[in-house]
Amino acid sequence: MIFWVLAVVSVCAALGVIFTRKAVYSAMMLAVVMLSLAVLYAVQDAPFLAFVQVIVYTGAVLMLFLFVVMLVGVTSTDSLVETIRAQRFLAAVAAIGFVVLLAVGFGNAALPAVKGLRGANANGNVEGLAELIFSRYVFAFEVTSALLITAALGAMVLAHRERTTPKPTQKDLSKQRFLVGEHPTPLPGPGTYARHNAVDMPALLPDGTMSELSVNPIIARRGRLGPEFHADLHGDSGEEAAEKDLAAVKAVTDKAVTKETDQ
Amino acid sequence: MSPAHYLVLSMILFTIGGVGVLIRRNAIVVFMCIELMLNATNLAFVTFSRMHGELDGQVIAFFVMVVAAAEVVVGLAIIMTIFRSRRSSSVDDANLLKY
Missing domain, CATH: 1.20.5 (Single alpha-helices involved in coiled-coils or other helix-helix interfaces)
Structure with missing residues (x-):
């Protein structure tokens, strides 16, 4: 029973490995194949290999694959254009021929009766x-x-x-920035208001307007910038919140002053 | 389950891996298909081990795993190097030695 389930799962996943276009999906499908093979090893009295399969293959090798997929680019999907004419057809013919070859050899083989590993595993499989x-x-x-x-x-x-060119110094980098001429200085940072340092609080320009450059472009595109969207943190409106802040600061300073005079 | 079933499953997985090597052009996926073929042979080794009542098959499967791990490390390093110089992981683009 367990064999039939895992056989179907592993064959479907193996087909998934070769037919999905994204390399990440292929890696995940390969993980399914390897895990079901690990269970098949365990069923066949090979518990050590089953664990090695899970730890080495699914744990280490596949993670290595995923790392390389990540470095090479997750979005790199295969194009479906055949560069060699009739490549897929020929591959299918070769596969069918190979299966026939294996089946003929397999059919002619005389399989001995199963001895089982009970004797060999008497002292334990690992031993x-x-x-x-x-x-x-x-x-x-x-x-x-x-x-x-x-x-x-x-x-x-x-x-x-190997580094073939000398590492660019800070001077070189600044020269390069000015040569491009787009924005030589660092972009203004967000959150330069006194009351909030949230990432969606833009910096103010000298004339008091908000600089959209200072916030993440994705947040800037949403158009919800400025203190009025943070009014609910401290009060109903921006002015009310500012007044409350002022009162709080005054209370703290008064306290400090009275403490000093007491001493 | 009789060993014949396991051997047939191993055959099917090996063939699927071979087809993958033939039709895919992303070097990483080709590599995964090679891993699939190695795993299929491991299944056959384990099945043979059970059939003959000896642990030798499992030892060989263990060695196959070790060699596969070493092969993956070197192979992925080669893929990374090629990608770094050619900005592509397609096996069609590494054609400097063609003709």
Whole structure:
């Protein structure tokens, strides 16, 4: 029962991997395939491999894939134009031919009766695997460590970027800003009102008007800028709120003054 | 469930991965399809292991996973490097050695 459910799920997800256009969806579908394969391993008396599958594949390898998708650009979808004529048709023919080849070989194979892993797993699956890895496959295991070190070094060398031009100094950067000539100074920051420092409070220009440049363009486009939209924080209208603020400040200063005179 | 079912599932997944390698042109997705094929072979190894009552198949599957992890690291680094110099992750655009 569990096999049929997972078989259908994994085949559908595998088809999803190759037919969705966005790489992120492909990665998610691949995660589904790998998780269902992990359960199939567990069902087949391979609990260690099931956990390694979840931790290494779904946890590490797929996250690496997602990171690279993120770096390369999530929006990069495949174009559907075929660059090689009849590529998809030929791929389908090759797939059918391959399946026929496998099926013929499989049909001719004489499958022995299932022995099951009860005997091999008698001392525990992990113990059995460890016994094999550190005795019969110990050389392959040692070579694996060399492979992993080589891979790590290779990734470091490939991902490293040599700086071919000197790093631009602050002087160079400022020169560049003035050459472009658009807005050499930093944009005015929002929240320069005394009462609020919210991000939708624009800075005031010398003539008292609001500078839309000082707030996030998305907020500026909504058109809800200025103190009147914050009046509800301290009162009904802007003036009322200002009066209340004034009273509060006066109370605090009065208190400080009386304290000083008491001493 | 008899091992034949598992082997057929493994065959189907391997073929789907192969088709993906043939038809997709985003290098990352091609890589995912290679991972799919490796996973399909792992399923076959685990099934064979159960069929023969030996753990050797699981050990081999374990080694396949290790090699796949190393391959993914190097392969994705290569994809990143190509993307950095050519601003594209399509396998069609890396054609400097063509002709």
